[in-house]
Amino acid sequence: MMGESKNWILMATARAPTNIAVIKYWGKRDEALILPINDSISVTLDPDHLSATTTVAVSPSFEKDRMWLNGKEVSLSGGRYQNCLRELRNRAGEYTDENKGIHIEKYDWNTLHVHIASYNNFPTAAGLASSAAGFACLVFSLAKLMNVKEDLSQLSTIARQGSGSACRSLYGGFVKWTMGNEMSGSDSIAVQLANETHWDDLVIIVAVVSSRQKETSSTSGMRESVETSSLIQHRAKVVVPSRILQMEQAIRNKDFSSFARLTCADSNQFHAVCLDTSPPILYMNDTSHRIISIVERWNRHEGTPTVAYTFDAGPNAVIVAPNQKVAMDLLQRLLFYFPPARDNELSSYVLGDKKILHEFGLESLSSIEGLQPPPEAKDKGLAQRYGGDVSYFICTRPGKGPAILVGEDQALISIQTGLPK
Ligand code: DP6
Known part of the structure; x- marks a missing residue:
């Protein structure tokens, strides 16, 4: 695969907002795929005040997938994390950086391991829904890292499998999660009703x-x-x-x-x-x-x-x-x-x-x-x-959707060690 050296680390960092439902999601028709029994509508909250930031890194030197949440290592063995990781690996694209001597084929992503570090800019103890921002950010940053060429609605079906409400955090402004009818969940997606500038007096x-x-x-x-x-x-x-x-x-x-x-x-x-x-x-x-x-x-x-x-x-x-x-x-x-x-x-x-x-x-x-x-x-x-x-x-106030953060100083993982800073 990727040249001689095993020393390179490739990273991506993103920030994703939380959302508050104004028509609530409550009840699933499929527990594993996280398919709801009704549509829901939410307002995305300004990520400056309530958001998750996540850095994802990949390197041939990583021995297993690992994750740190607010500085503490957490297990990735849960089905919801595994489903998101699998769905993203299935859609990963190839990646080349000739300067750094990195070449990753599509199928390499199945054997490469990732390190994930995430933190919330609001106190977790507050009991504010952090899983929505967290899974939206995980999916958005991994999609960037793995060169996944899918639109936001497709990414929303992956985030949905992490936590239902997370699919609505892929967009800013006002968002509807359509419950869909398919058994596979392919049509249970989030769509943007209006962006954050539409009703910015709120x-x-x-x-x-x-x-x-x-x-x-x-x-x-x-x-x-x-x-x-x-x-x-x-x-x-x-x-x-x-x-x-x-x-x-x-x-x-x-x-x-x-x-x-x-x-x-x-x-x-x-x-x-x-x-x-x-x-x-x-x-x-x-x-x-x-x-x-x-x-x-x-x-x-x-x-x-x-x-x-x-x-x-x-x-x-x-x-x-x-x-x-x-x-x-x-x-x-x-x-x-x-x-x-x-x-x-x-x-x-x-x-x-x-x-x-x-x-x-x-x-x-x-x-x-x-x-x-x-x-x-x-x-x-x-x-x-x-x-x-x-x-x-x-x-x-109503806020914007997820964004990639550029610059190494924004990253939560050290490019030298591959571990949280
Ligand atoms: C009351 O998305 O946290 O906030 O899909 O099981 O992870 P899971 O549940 P979750 O449920 C959110 C419920 C709610 C209403 C809403 O956000 O629509």
Whole structure:
């Protein structure tokens, strides 16, 4: 194969975003291929604030496939990693770099081993879905390294086999995962509905809710729902198909009130299906419920949906505002109800895009202490504050899809040793 030397190392680095579903994926019809029972739609979040970065390396000197996640070695023996690696090796192309004396034939990829190093730019302990960004990034970077000549929709079918929601992280903006009909899964792909510039007024605030509880994983939770919930069938067959059409239209027309109504209703129905599962699955906690009440009360007071909330398989809230102005009103409410625990700096309490804080002069802890209750709570005795119930907030927006990062300084693996830096 590749010349005399065994010393060369070839690498690729990529960054891929997370996504938040506004019409949820919940339930599989095929566990191994990860084929869903309904379509879903998501918004890709700005990778500057929530993303995975992955470097993949190949060398004839590597003795086996290895992976490090946030600096710690993890096993690649799981079926999901193996399926992604196999699918990519099957599609790998030949590669030549005459300067470095590297020549790799298509079939060489079956015997060459890879090293993978990945890290998330947000705390993993936060319970924010990291598998979507992680698998999207793994597939995107390996496709680059292995010279896979497939379009993003084909790559999405590979990422899907790592984690269902990962297929939607192959694109920026607004993304639909079509469930497909084929047994092989070939038509269960992600498609972009609109890119990140289409509706760039939106502001997204993630509330990372403190929780001590170990949650049921999405994978086992949705399996139990499929086995025991009767509501899930009605949802998949009747409710979701019509919501998908309405959501596509709301996104196309940038119709925020429809977008918000559908997003909240679908999150609530997903959690209703969880409650309809036996034994019931409770992902939201008191703080999550409080956030729903605050938003619902505010929306009712305004007479129209001002912001939208959605919750995945955990207590964290993702709240979408139509623009900066409303986002600031939202953040003031959130900081009023959930001030930081004592000793917490504001700079480590509101993360991500801080522009929003600075613009409105909310720069010190004392400015938060002095916040007044919002008008809809003023004379109703609803002004109780819950310090410490939120760990921190991340301000972000719709973002772009995966990208290759060039330059050795961006790589997580050393070109000298082939190991994490
Ligand atoms: C609630 O994609 O994590 O976030 O396919 O088993 O890996 P697997 O599950 P996963 O499930 C995500 C479920 C959800 C809703 C969504 O993202 O659509």
